[in-house]
Amino acid sequence: MVGAAALSLFAFTGCGGDVEYTERQTPGSSTADAAHSAPAAKSSPEDQTLAEGAVRLAGIVFTPPSHWGDLGNSGMRQAQYRLDPVAGDKAKGEVNVFYFGPSSGGGVEANLNRWVGQMLMPDGSDPAAGAERSTFTANGMKGHIVSLNGSYKSGGGRPMGGETTIMEGYRLVGVVLEGPQGSLFFKLTGPLATAEAMEGDLLKMVKAANI
Numbered sequence: 249m250v251g252a253a254a255l256s257l258f259a260f261t262g263c264g265g266d267v268e269y270t271e272r273q274t275p276g277s278s279t280a281d282a283a284h285s286a287p288a289a290k291s292s293p294e295d296q297t298l299a300e301g302a303v304r305l306a307g308i309v310f311t312p313p314s315h316w317g318d319l320g321n322s323g324m325r326q327a328q329y330r331l332d333p334v335a336g337d338k339a340k341g342e343v344n345v346f347y348f349g350p351s352s353g354g355g356v357e358a359n360l361n362r363w364v365g366q367m368l369m370p371d372g373s374d375p376a377a378g379a380e381r382s383t384f385t386a387n388g389m390k391g392h393i394v395s396l397n398g399s400y401k402s403g404g405g406r407p408m409g410g411e412t413t414i415m416e417g418y419r420l421v422g423v424v425l426e427g428p429q430g431s432l433f434f435k436l437t438g439p440l441a442t443a444e445a446m447e448g449d450l451l452k453m454v455k456a457a458n459i
Contacts, residue, residue, distance in 0.1 A: 306429040310457040313449045341438030341446045350430040360394045363422040367398040387458040395421040419443035
């Protein structure tokens, strides 16, 4: 069942205890988060009326910037976008969009904490203390944002195994948008300058989302 799978998937056991089927992110490449897929957002006749470039997922409509590379969907990722490195960075920035059904993958706070736990602080401090959080409303939908800089733990915490790669000088921005069919999760990661180049467009996109 979707609800049970999502809750198991998002069990959170502390800053280092993430057990999500996390994506393995290496410079210039991407893979699916897991061998198991979440329920894909169903299409409907309304899709024919979408504005050019707009996307509808789980009843939420948003329009990604045209200069983002669109990789389509893969595994648990309902949408994937990339931006080439900027300002001397060596890896692309990534925005991945997840949907786990009406159960919303364990809830807003659990997911915000999970994202924070995927980062390490250079001074060894608690990443939760350095994370910035805010909320917003997009056409009646509640939105939640968490962001922080540090070293990103890529690929770790998989139940089926997998090495963790520590990627220094990264930024993570996570957005949860509570929609009518469950929450959409937007996760931005990348080298600092490239992530910052995507961040403004990401926030503009989710704050303009509608149903």
